Amino acid sequence: MTAYDDLMAHQRETQALAQVMGRLGWDQETMMPRGAAPQRGEEMAALESVLHARRTDPRIADWLGAINEPKLDEAGRANLRHIRRSFDRASKVPAALAARIARVTSEAQGIWAEARANDDFKSFVPTLSEVLSLKREEGQALAMGGDVYDAMLDDYEPGTTGAELEAMFGALRPELSTLRAAVREAEAPPRLTGTFDENAQMKLTRQLARSFGYDMSHGRVDKAVHPFSSGSGLDVRITTRTNETDPFNCFYSTIHEVGHAAYEQGIDRNYLLTPLGQGVSMGVHESQSRIYENQIGRSRAFTGWLFGQMKDAFGDFGVSDAETFYRIVNRVSDGFIRTEADELQYNLHVLMRFDLERALVAHDLQVNDLEAAWNDRFEADFGYPVDKASNGVLQDVHWSVGLIGYFPTYSLGNVYAGCLHDALRRDVPELDAQLAQGDTTAATGWLNQNVQKHGGLYEPKEVIEKASGQPPSESPLLSYLKGKFSELYAI
Amino acid sequence: MTAYDDLMAHQRETQALAQVMGRLGWDQETMMPRGAAPQRGEEMAALESVLHARRTDPRIADWLGAINEPKLDEAGRANLRHIRRSFDRASKVPAALAARIARVTSEAQGIWAEARANDDFKSFVPTLSEVLSLKREEGQALAMGGDVYDAMLDDYEPGTTGAELEAMFGALRPELSTLRAAVREAEAPPRLTGTFDENAQMKLTRQLARSFGYDMSHGRVDKAVHPFSSGSGLDVRITTRTNETDPFNCFYSTIHEVGHAAYEQGIDRNYLLTPLGQGVSMGVHESQSRIYENQIGRSRAFTGWLFGQMKDAFGDFGVSDAETFYRIVNRVSDGFIRTEADELQYNLHVLMRFDLERALVAHDLQVNDLEAAWNDRFEADFGYPVDKASNGVLQDVHWSVGLIGYFPTYSLGNVYAGCLHDALRRDVPELDAQLAQGDTTAATGWLNQNVQKHGGLYEPKEVIEKASGQPPSESPLLSYLKGKFSELYAI
Numbered sequence: 007m008t009a010y011d012d013l014m015a016h017q018r019e020t021q022a023l024a025q026v027m028g029r030l031g032w033d034q035e036t037m038m039p040r041g042a043a044p045q046r047g048e049e050m051a052a053l054e055s056v057l058h059a060r061r062t063d064p065r066i067a068d069w070l071g072a073i074n075e076p077k078l079d080e081a082g083r084a085n086l087r088h089i090r091r092s093f094d095r096a097s098k099v100p101a102a103l104a105a106r107i108a109r110v111t112s113e114a115q116g117i118w119a120e121a122r123a124n125d126d127f128k129s130f131v132p133t134l135s136e137v138l139s140l141k142r143e144e145g146q147a148l149a150m151g152g153d154v155y156d157a158m159l160d161d162y163e164p165g166t167t168g169a170e171l172e173a174m175f176g177a178l179r180p181e182l183s184t185l186r187a188a189v190r191e192a193e194a195p196p197r198l199t200g201t202f203d204e205n206a207q208m209k210l211t212r213q214l215a216r217s218f219g220y221d222m223s224h225g226r227v228d229k230a231v232h233p234f235s236s237g238s239g240l241d242v243r244i245t246t247r248t249n250e251t252d253p254f255n256c257f258y259s260t261i262h263e264v265g266h267a268a269y270e271q272g273i274d275r276n277y278l279l280t281p282l283g284q285g286v287s288m289g290v291h292e293s294q295s296r297i298y299e300n301q302i303g304r305s306r307a308f309t310g311w312l313f314g315q316m317k318d319a320f321g322d323f324g325v326s327d328a329e330t331f332y333r334i335v336n337r338v339s340d341g342f343i344r345t346e347a348d349e350l351q352y353n354l355h356v357l358m359r360f361d362l363e364r365a366l367v368a369h370d371l372q373v374n375d376l377e378a379a380w381n382d383r384f385e386a387d388f389g390y391p392v393d394k395a396s397n398g399v400l401q402d403v404h405w406s407v408g409l410i411g412y413f414p415t416y417s418l419g420n421v422y423a424g425c426l427h428d429a430l431r432r433d434v435p436e437l438d439a440q441l442a443q444g445d446t447t448a449a450t451g452w453l454n455q456n457v458q459k460h461g462g463l464y465e466p467k468e469v470i471e472k473a474s475g476q477p478p479s480e481s482p483l484l485s486y487l488k489g490k491f492s493e494l495y496a497i
Numbered sequence: 498m499t500a501y502d503d504l505m506a507h508q509r510e511t512q513a514l515a516q517v518m519g520r521l522g523w524d525q526e527t528m529m530p531r532g533a534a535p536q537r538g539e540e541m542a543a544l545e546s547v548l549h550a551r552r553t554d555p556r557i558a559d560w561l562g563a564i565n566e567p568k569l570d571e572a573g574r575a576n577l578r579h580i581r582r583s584f585d586r587a588s589k590v591p592a593a594l595a596a597r598i599a600r601v602t603s604e605a606q607g608i609w610a611e612a613r614a615n616d617d618f619k620s621f622v623p624t625l626s627e628v629l630s631l632k633r634e635e636g637q638a639l640a641m642g643g644d645v646y647d648a649m650l651d652d653y654e655p656g657t658t659g660a661e662l663e664a665m666f667g668a669l670r671p672e673l674s675t676l677r678a679a680v681r682e683a684e685a686p687p688r689l690t691g692t693f694d695e696n697a698q699m700k701l702t703r704q705l706a707r708s709f710g711y712d713m714s715h716g717r718v719d720k721a722v723h724p725f726s727s728g729s730g731l732d733v734r735i736t737t738r739t740n741e742t743d744p745f746n747c748f749y750s751t752i753h754e755v756g757h758a759a760y761e762q763g764i765d766r767n768y769l770l771t772p773l774g775q776g777v778s779m780g781v782h783e784s785q786s787r788i789y790e791n792q793i794g795r796s797r798a799f800t801g802w803l804f805g806q807m808k809d810a811f812g813d814f815g816v817s818d819a820e821t822f823y824r825i826v827n828r829v830s831d832g833f834i835r836t837e838a839d840e841l842q843y844n845l846h847v848l849m850r851f852d853l854e855r856a857l858v859a860h861d862l863q864v865n866d867l868e869a870a871w872n873d874r875f876e877a878d879f880g881y882p883v884d885k886a887s888n889g890v891l892q893d894v895h896w897s898v899g900l901i902g903y904f905p906t907y908s909l910g911n912v913y914a915g916c917l918h919d920a921l922r923r924d925v926p927e928l929d930a931q932l933a934q935g936d937t938t939a940a941t942g943w944l945n946q947n948v949q950k951h952g953g954l955y956e957p958k959e960v961i962e963k964a965s966g967q968p969p970s971e972s973p974l975l976s977y978l979k980g981k982f983s984e985l986y987a988i
Contacts, residue, residue, distance in 0.1 A: 241533035
């Protein structure tokens, strides 16, 4: 055994244990009996402590030092890059700080949930202040004198900086606002009415998952409160939800999660249980879920097919033709909640969170003033005031669990999806003809070959640039949104 | 922190990780997508290696040496007894041998399954010989000059020896044979006919589980190929199966597994994630599953209630009255398969396995001759020849996975159930009146207070003796079976 072999054998076991942790999380949200929660907490804490010890195992440094890197192939060098980054990160953060963050964020989630239920941001201020302070301390340890927010961002989107995002988002925001204002003045499409049997929704949603290439022999679809995708490699499960009056919530949650799951399922099997065997970053992950959900799933061609499927499943549901159905699916509506926002407005929600969290990290904004800052920014961007904290600053779980630097990856994913969509349209001219038949083979095949199969082989920006043929930029996304919504709203 | 506190904190994490392993096993049999099997194998191997390292952690010896045992309370001393036994066992078996047993038995299960599918014992001989030889080697390491089979048995039934079982089973066998012969000469009750909707079976089976006190807030019921109970403490799940023409298979599998699960759920919550927080032995575990299934579940009083439930669920199913129903439930039928055997014949199946495996371990029987020995013994005990290996020597998975010394705990469990049943009848004179209403509260409450809640506090024989008021003996089981089947068959 060479040092590289030893290191990779060690990694493989660590990856396998990390998959077990993911499985426990899935079980908790789908199958676990309610009363098991306290025991499950101990089980996950015990496994987390095993994982932490493995990730900071001093032998990793020895192995890394002993490896003759130039002799490795491309995948071998990429493995080392990931292992070095992870080990370096784990070693920079003092164990006591890591343990404290784990404990505080675990409690904070409950306090946030209660504050949200009571629409009472003030009761959450001390906890959020502590989380922010601990995460800032961690960021400082990681940054070693560099930019703290960049160090936080690096956990989710290696190789991208706050300044780059600021420039990109700065170009997006005014254009999105202008487009949004024009759409709001135009005549709106109708809304969906009626009720839709939830068992029939689940049946159609499974069919949709299959039609997007989700491999049921390596996954399964269940219901959960929040849709998510979980696992890598040979066992990638998704959840969705049903609402009697809103079947699109079920279908597009499923398509979104299938985008994430197809990425994980589609990675080269040679990378199974290695550092290359997972999606390379949150942004690239989100590019897959969003292009499945929006550029493909909400296209005129695909919704035409879906209209027929829904008529088969639900009979006449009060929509006369495919064009009206397309307009209903893509309706732009006022609302407070990010996760319910349409394709046009979604990024405005994210951009304000990015600005606010950067200001918090830089001490330019105090947690005490966060609710007022949120409400001011929301009214400026959306044109109407926030009515309660659960529709405003308390709506997302992220900050409570210490996910700072995570929000921008949602919009970066949309930007990446825009770049990929341009290239996909260029390379697959027959795309709409296929989608109109409910056939996503060409689209998902192209994404697999150009993005998904690589797993962690390339850095995030690199994989997008290789796939799209040019450096990532917000322009394709903007052109796509302008084109789509100008035509839809005849503006 | 004292040495005892340190030891118990270490144990608690180990127990939590062992629960995770149980959860993976449950998932594998119920939820896991088929294609995930190879990855799951690696996940479980990685976790097993973590568990092995924790169980042989040299700090355990240091802690054990530093503890002032007389200062501990009864539970503390019982904890030490379990920890010492487990550490002692793990330390006696060389790591290389343990790893080899794990690898060989994991492969052997597949080879056994194929041999069974082909009714070809010969193709299984080399593998079974290797398993036996490795397990014998392990037994020798554990026995340190003592009896090898006793050392094997000690893994499942601490404190009981092969000689004790031989005496007990030697008293059982001729009596059971005589009773069986008389029953076979008497007029048999009718058989159940017709079909029974499988969804309605699952609905009634969940109601049965609840009626036996199974706590659904700390468990769940799913379908699986083989019924089992999994987990301890706050998360104890069971599985059952359905067969359109045999609803009793579903109902009595459920009641059996609820017996196991109620034991785990009913242990004093103070013992959660400690060595006392699980059933104390296989025999005591089986005593709970069998008394739930047979002495309670197949009693005239309870089947009277079940008859009404089945009429409600399935309408008229061709059985005219409760007495006929009782006789159908308890019908004694010819058959080859242990797991399908009735209460009267079940132990004859187990006793032959006990004699055969003891002879194998003692070199008195060669694996090459095992099929012939099985077939001879079967015909002698049952009166008709084995028709094929899958109905004979290849029917059980146990030996292939290295479970030698396990089979006798099934019959010991029945013997224990007989002892407990006598005491239960003595202490709860109103039992039948309650069971006739489908109310098991008094029965399950008595078992909880006298057996289940103690978990690992007492040694196996000790807990049965305390509960029943006398040392364990086969007499109560024999009297119960003779009384029940003489009356049923009018002999």
